[in-house]
Amino acid sequence: MKPVNVAVVGLGYWGPNLARNIVSCSSTELCCLCDYNINRLKKVGSSYQSVKKTTDIFEVISDESIEAVVIATPVDTHFELAKASLAAGKHVLLEKPMTRTVKQAEILIELAEKKNVTLTVGHTFNYTSAVRKIKEIILSGELGEILYWDSVRINLGLFQHDVNVVWDLAPHDLAMLDYILAHKPISVQTFGVAHFSDNIENIAYMILRFDNNMIAHFTFNWLAPVKIRMTIVGGSQKMLVFNDMEPSEKLKIYDKGVDVAATKDNIYKRLVQYRVGNMYAPQIDNIEALNTEIEHFAQVVRHKAKPISGAEEGLRVVKLLEAAEKSIKRKGKEIIL
Numbered sequence: 001m002k003p004v005n006v007a008v009v010g011l012g013y014w015g016p017n018l019a020r021n022i023v024s025c026s027s028t029e030l031c032c033l034c035d036y037n038i039n040r041l042k043k044v045g046s047s048y049q050s051v052k053k054t055t056d057i058f059e060v061i062s063d064e065s066i067e068a069v070v071i072a073t074p075v076d077t078h079f080e081l082a083k084a085s086l087a088a089g090k091h092v093l094l095e096k097p098m099t100r101t102v103k104q105a106e107i108l109i110e111l112a113e114k115k116n117v118t119l120t121v122g123h124t125f126n127y128t129s130a131v132r133k134i135k136e137i138i139l140s141g142e143l144g145e146i147l148y149w150d151s152v153r154i155n156l157g158l159f160q161h162d163v164n165v166v167w168d169l170a171p172h173d174l175a176m177l178d179y180i181l182a183h184k185p186i187s188v189q190t191f192g193v194a195h196f197s198d199n200i201e202n203i204a205y206m207i208l209r210f211d212n213n214m215i216a217h218f219t220f221n222w223l224a225p226v227k228i229r230m231t232i233v234g235g236s237q238k239m240l241v242f243n244d245m246e247p248s249e250k251l252k253i254y255d256k257g258v259d260v261a262a263t264k265d266n267i268y269k270r271l272v273q274y275r276v277g278n279m280y281a282p283q284i285d286n287i288e289a290l291n292t293e294i295e296h297f298a299q300v301v302r303h304k305a306k307p308i309s310g311a312e313e314g315l316r317v318v319k320l321l322e323a324a325e326k327s328i329k330r331k332g333k334e335i336i337l
């Protein structure tokens with residue numbers, strides 16, 4: 001397969017990771033680096049001597065040799081940069097969250113369709129072996145009926161000045177949930193508090209309800225003394241714990257739960273029996289998720305395949321983020337989707 005010629009726009013924290021993986025992937029060729037901050041461009045560019053460098057996005061989109069643009073800039077710039085790239089006929093991998101509004105995401109989807117180019121979103125977790133394994137286990141029915149999803153994503157985080165903790169951290173969990181579960185949420189409720197600025201919440205608690213009685217709860221916090229990245233999925237048969245801070249055995253399946261039966265003489269009294277069985281940790285590989293994501297992007301571009309994290313998936317996440325923001329502003333009101 002002829003490698004896809006790719007430009008990376010935005011060389012702050014995340015962009016250099018994308019550039020490194022584009023170079024190491026045999027299906028892509030890094031052909032341009034762009035950042036409007038000349039210092040960032042020089043610093044990151046020094047590792048890629050032969051690659052074209054520019055501070056101007058228009059030099060990227062007007063260059064006919066560039067087939068695809070990977071955008072790793074702050075979320076408020078995603079829409080304009082992606083729109084310009086798509087309009088110029090470039091394939092786009094846009095970092096998460098896809099856009100700041102649902103309307104913007106819909107405009108980009110329409111434009112990508114019109115131009116017949118690929119638009120994917122950087123839901124990187126969905127390219128990890130752990131998340132793929134969780135999906136496989138849940139789809140196999142091993143956990144039984146999924147009753148709840150509980151996730152904690154906290155640390156002494158980088159306080160962003162353009163978005164709150166939900167827009168910063170929730171895309172990871174919401175994209176995972178969307179990728180793994182066939183059921184989609186019917187409502188969002190979020191409580192948030194801004195301790196240091198008037199309107200940028202640094203702690204938030206989000207609840208998603210589903211029509212099958214499943215519930216999902218998320219804790220997001222930039223003000224925690226320890227870093228926790230943990231998801232628990234409770235099923236009627238077994239339960240799963242995904243601890244992303246573990247260097248190995250990130251995933252553990254517990255044969256634990258309860259069996260509930262009505263007693264003979266009184267159907268209102270229930271007999272609860274606890275099941276405590278074995279635990280096992282499935283084998284998962286340690287391949288860098290970004291490597292898999294970039295290889296997948298190149299395959300999707302060349303073969304016009306359906307992406308794992310395409311624009312529709314990006315839009316569904318933005319819908320949840322927008323609803324969560326609305327809920328926060330209304331002091332935790334439940335927003336029906």
Ligand SMILES: NC(=O)c1ccc[n+]([C@@H]2O[C@H](COP(=O)([O-])OP(=O)(O)OC[C@H]3O[C@@H](n4cnc5c(N)ncnc54)[C@H](O)[C@@H]3O)[C@@H](O)[C@H]2O)c1
Nearest residue numbers: 010011012013014035036037040072073075095096122124
């Ligand atoms: N997929 C993941 O796991 C993951 C992880 C971290 C960040 N991200 C996402 O990556 C994006 C960037 O995050 P970051 O932490 O690297 O931000 P950052 O602020 O560290 O870097 C952003 C860079 O973009 C540049 N930039 C801004 N506007 C530009 C423009 N119009 N043209 C050219 N360059 C421009 C800035 O100069 C800066 O160097 C965000 O959308 C973030 O959510 C994704």
